[in-house]
Amino acid sequence: MDPKAIKELEILHEVSKSEQVNQRHLSKKLDMAAGLVNLYLRRLARKGYIKVTGIKPRRLKYLLTPHGIAEKTRLTYEFALISYKYFKSATDDMREKLKQMEQARQTQMVVYGSGESAEMCLLLIKEFDMRVVAIVDGKAESARFFGYPVVPPDLLPSLNFDKIIVAKMDGHEEVKSALKGAGIAQEKVCWLLNPST
Secondary structure: OOHHHHHHHHHHHHHHHOOOOOHHHHHHHHOOOHHHHHHHHHHHHHOOOEEEEOOOHHHOEEEEOHHHHHHHHHHHHHHHHHHHHHHHHHHHHHHHHHHHHHHOOOOEEEEEOOOHHHHHHHHHHOOOOOEEEEEEOOOOOOOEEOOEEEEOHHHHHHOOOOEEEEOOOOOHHHHHHHHHHOOOOHHHEEEOOOOOO
């Protein structure tokens, strides 16, 4: 799904939620420049997905048309399908990595990160004969994540673990720096995603 289609879906979604939506609201909500929002709205109106009504240019209303509802549904389905395929591929890859670790008798795990990727990782670890020692995250909002203790990266050297699984979608350079600063050897690190991506 190309980035334009994703932006169109986001705008159609916002317009479908309220008739009171305006360009300023869309600009803030979607973190887009107002001029770009205007361009997308005009394109969506030309395609017949939204109807623009109003007396004054600064008081325009945007309404989703039946054609727009159908397009929003199609784009939502396409996005969900792509997301599912990505999730399935990521879980299959992680399962294979965990299987190799278990076969190598690497069973004491540290998970680096406390977001959605870490949640997925923790669920998959439960399928194997492994134990999570801690969650590492320097920006965590809580002392526990799914029942596991959350510690800052500088405490990594004090933990007893076989492998650290980096379960973060971004900030890879920061993670690499923290791991290097903690003296963690590269062979003890398993990236959920390739750090160069």
